[in-house]
Amino acid sequence: MGYASRLYARKPDDLGGDLLINVSPTPQNRRASAALAQEGDRWRVTLAGYFGDYPPVDDEGFRAFARKLPTPDIHALITNATPLSDPVPYKLPANQHRRYERLAEFPxxxxxxxxxxxxxxxxxxxxxxTAAMQAQALQACLAQGQIDLARRFFREAATAIGNPWNLTVGNDQRLSGAALPAPKHLLNWYMDKLQIVARRDPEVALAAEGGQSLCRRASLLHPHIALCVLKGSLWESSSASMQGAALSTQESSS
Ligand SMILES: Cc1cc2nc3c(=O)[nH]c(=O)nc-3n(C[C@H](O)[C@H](O)[C@H](O)COP(=O)(O)OP(=O)(O)OC[C@H]3O[C@@H](n4cnc5c(N)ncnc54)[C@H](O)[C@@H]3O)c2cc1C
Structure with a gap:
C-alpha cells in the first residue's frame, strides 16, 4: 500500500459542512481516500493505492489520481481548495502480526x-x-502481579488485536484476489453492505466510523445496526431493480 497526504485550507461550507469523507478500497476500485477536517480550518486529504498504483506527489498527479476515485467529492474538494503543504508519501510493504503469544518462553x-x-x-x-487497547491490557495484567506476566499479556494483546486485524487484513486480502475462508468472506460481505447503507443512513455511518476507528468497538456488529444494514441493503437492491425496470421500459418505449 502506498499513500500520500496533503493539507488544504478548509472553508465552512466545503462538502456542505461535513467533516469527513472516507472512500474505502474494494476489489473493483482499489484506490482509497479520506478527507478529514482538522483544527486550524484545514483538511487533511489522503489518497492511497495498492500494488504499485500509488498517488503521485506533484500537484497535477495528485489531482489526477483523485479524479479516478469512485466518488467525485474529494477531487472536487482539492480542485477548489488552497493547498497548505506538499503531499507527503508513505508506503507499507505488508500488514504484520508477530504472534508472541505462541512462544513457549519469553525473556x-x-x-x-x-x-x-x-x-x-x-x-x-x-x-x-489498538496500541492503546494493548496498554490497557498491560495495566490489567500488571494489577495481577508480575508472575508469568509476558505469557498473560501477550494472550490479552492478541485478543485486543484480533478484531482490527480481521477487519483490515480481511479487506486487504481480497484486494489481492486471495482465496478467503468463509468467515472472512462473510465479514467482508457485511462490511460492503454496511458501507453502502452508511451513505444515506447517518446512524449506520456513525457506527461504521466508530467501529472502524475502534472508538466504539461493538457498534459495527450491534444487532440494531446489523438490522439497519440488512433492511437498507434490501431497500438498495429493490430500488436498483426498480430503476433497471424503469430504464428498460423507457428504452423499449423510445
Ligand atoms: C503514515 C502513518 C499514518 C498513520 N495513521 C494512523 C491513523 O490515522 N490512525 C491510527 O490509529 N493509526 C495510524 N497510524 C498508526 C500509528 O501511528 C501506530 O499504530 C502507533 O503510533 C503505534 O504506536 P507505538 O507506540 O507502537 O509505536 P510508535 O508510535 O512508532 O512509537 C515508537 C517510538 O519508539 C521510538 N524508538 C524507536 N526505536 C528506538 C530506539 N532504539 N530507542 C529509543 N526509541 C526508539 C520511535 O522514535 C517512536 O517514538 C499511522 C501510521 C503511519 C506510519
Missing amino acids: AGLLVLGDAICSFTPIYGQGMS
Whole structure:
C-alpha cells in the first residue's frame, strides 16, 4: 500500500459542512481516500493505492489520481481548495502480526507492545487505538502481579488485536484476489453492505466510523445496526431493480 497526504485550507461550507469523507478500497476500485477536517480550518486529504498504483506527489498527479476515485467529492474538494503543504508519501510493504503469544518462553523483564507486535495499513486508522487497547491490557495484567506476566499479556494483546486485524487484513486480502475462508468472506460481505447503507443512513455511518476507528468497538456488529444494514441493503437492491425496470421500459418505449 502506498499513500500520500496533503493539507488544504478548509472553508465552512466545503462538502456542505461535513467533516469527513472516507472512500474505502474494494476489489473493483482499489484506490482509497479520506478527507478529514482538522483544527486550524484545514483538511487533511489522503489518497492511497495498492500494488504499485500509488498517488503521485506533484500537484497535477495528485489531482489526477483523485479524479479516478469512485466518488467525485474529494477531487472536487482539492480542485477548489488552497493547498497548505506538499503531499507527503508513505508506503507499507505488508500488514504484520508477530504472534508472541505462541512462544513457549519469553525473556523475563522484557515486553513488546504496539506496532512492534502488530502494524496495519494506516488507511484503516486502527494502529493507535489498538496500541492503546494493548496498554490497557498491560495495566490489567500488571494489577495481577508480575508472575508469568509476558505469557498473560501477550494472550490479552492478541485478543485486543484480533478484531482490527480481521477487519483490515480481511479487506486487504481480497484486494489481492486471495482465496478467503468463509468467515472472512462473510465479514467482508457485511462490511460492503454496511458501507453502502452508511451513505444515506447517518446512524449506520456513525457506527461504521466508530467501529472502524475502534472508538466504539461493538457498534459495527450491534444487532440494531446489523438490522439497519440488512433492511437498507434490501431497500438498495429493490430500488436498483426498480430503476433497471424503469430504464428498460423507457428504452423499449423510445
Ligand atoms: C503514515 C502513518 C499514518 C498513520 N495513521 C494512523 C491513523 O490515522 N490512525 C491510527 O490509529 N493509526 C495510524 N497510524 C498508526 C500509528 O501511528 C501506530 O499504530 C502507533 O503510533 C503505534 O504506536 P507505538 O507506540 O507502537 O509505536 P510508535 O508510535 O512508532 O512509537 C515508537 C517510538 O519508539 C521510538 N524508538 C524507536 N526505536 C528506538 C530506539 N532504539 N530507542 C529509543 N526509541 C526508539 C520511535 O522514535 C517512536 O517514538 C499511522 C501510521 C503511519 C506510519
